[in-house]
Amino acid sequence: MGDVIGQILPQAVGVAISxxxxIAAILMLLSPKARVTSVGFLLGWVLGIVIATTVFTLLSSVLPQGDDGGSKPIQGIIQLLLGAGLLLLAIGQWRKRPKDGEEPAMxxxxxxxxxxxxxVALGLGFLLSAVNPKNLLMTAGAGVTIGSASLSGGDITLVIAIFTIIAASTVLIPVIGYLFAAEKLRGTLDAMRVWLTKENAVIMAVLLLVIxxxxxxxxxxxF
Structure with missing residues (x-):
């Protein structure tokens, strides 16, 4: 199980650093309905990650496991396709980066x-985590790894839970922190929003390339 967790960490971090x-969570935290919408967004975000990862895990678990020598050609082909998809998205993100002096489009x-x-916040969180192409490719990659690892049902549940906690952490931490220290976090959240808005394309391009x-x-x- 530890080996599987190690293998899916890059995908979990990839989802987390979207x-x-x-930015959407931060904007909600800075809005008049912060406590209501941010919690709804967080629940949708977590639910989307859990459902997408679970679906791909179940689909992957029914794939042929390969021969005794450890070759898994079907799994390999799926992973190659997912990797190629991530590289194409990385190229697209790099091309979208704003030029010097240009305001980034959001x-x-x-x-x-x-x-x-x-x-609406709940649905938005779900769509951004479960339907967004970037995150969908990453949860698919994690699901393929988990489903093909011949783990027990309990271990699969635990691995998906760990993946979800890591993947959701960058939304979870600000929302939970805001509920307990709203005024102290306003300045930090606004500064983070400005930086992420400016560097969004570059961050995603590098992240997608690596993963x-x-x-x-x-x-x-x-193979």
């Missing part, structure tokens, strides 16, 4: 974030 969800829905309700190469390496090693 700037857009972090999603239009962020402009109306002050007006959203708890159900994509790592996934391709796993795929090659499965």
């Amino acid at each position: 700037p857009i969800p972090i 999603p239009k829905w962020m402009q109306a974030i002050d007006k959203i309700t708890f159900p 994509g190469v790592q996934m391709i390496g796993k795929g090659i090693g499965s």
